[in-house]
């Protein structure tokens with residue numbers, strides 16, 4: 585399905601090592617003429633790291649999309665009642681957000697956006713990046729893989745020798761996975 589004119593939320597959580605690739609994908613979504621709004625989790629708004637300053641990432645999101653990011657639970661809440669999005673992508677999605685989402689917790693702007701959007705029976709696409717995907721979070725990923733309207737950007741182990749439980753999404757597949765999710769399909773193969 586064409587992305588042109590589709591209203592797409594891109595929700596960023598605190599997997600900072602992926603941000604360079606994530607912003608490349610946000611640019612590609614913008615080039616595909618999707619109407620993008622970004623949402624930042626509390627951690628992604630506050631943590632400055634070797635990967636960059638939080639403030640700079642929020643400015644970059646505004647520069648690319650032309651819209652101020654949503655930064656609070658009350659700013660994200662209208663996504664539900666006003667049915668603001670066709671697709672929400674959590675890109676990147678931390679282990680923390682995966683665990684909370686799978687257990688119905690709604691205490692960040694990103695989780696509020698997800699809950700609000702899912703209530704409208706619309707697709708949510710998740711791009712995971714977590715060191716505990718094959719450990720503590722495997723059960724939560726399993727719950728989400730089996731949940732209605734939830735799709736995954738294909739993912740796989742990124743460093744089996746040094747980080748045996750780590751899995752990360754293939755961010756270069758965000759666009760085809762988004763097109764599939766808009767059609768109610770999981771892009772395959774999901775494990776790569």
Ligand SMILES: Cc1cc2nc3c(=O)[nH]c(=O)nc-3n(C[C@H](O)[C@H](O)[C@H](O)COP(=O)(O)O)c2cc1C
Nearest residue numbers: 597598599600625627628633678679680681713714
């Ligand atoms: C430099 C840095 C890099 C991090 N990278 C990751 C990561 O790749 N994946 C992950 O699940 N958590 C990562 N974290 C931990 C999360 O930021 C932390 O769990 C935070 O509570 C996530 O909150 P959020 O899911 O609401 O954004 C990282 C933290 C720091 C400081």
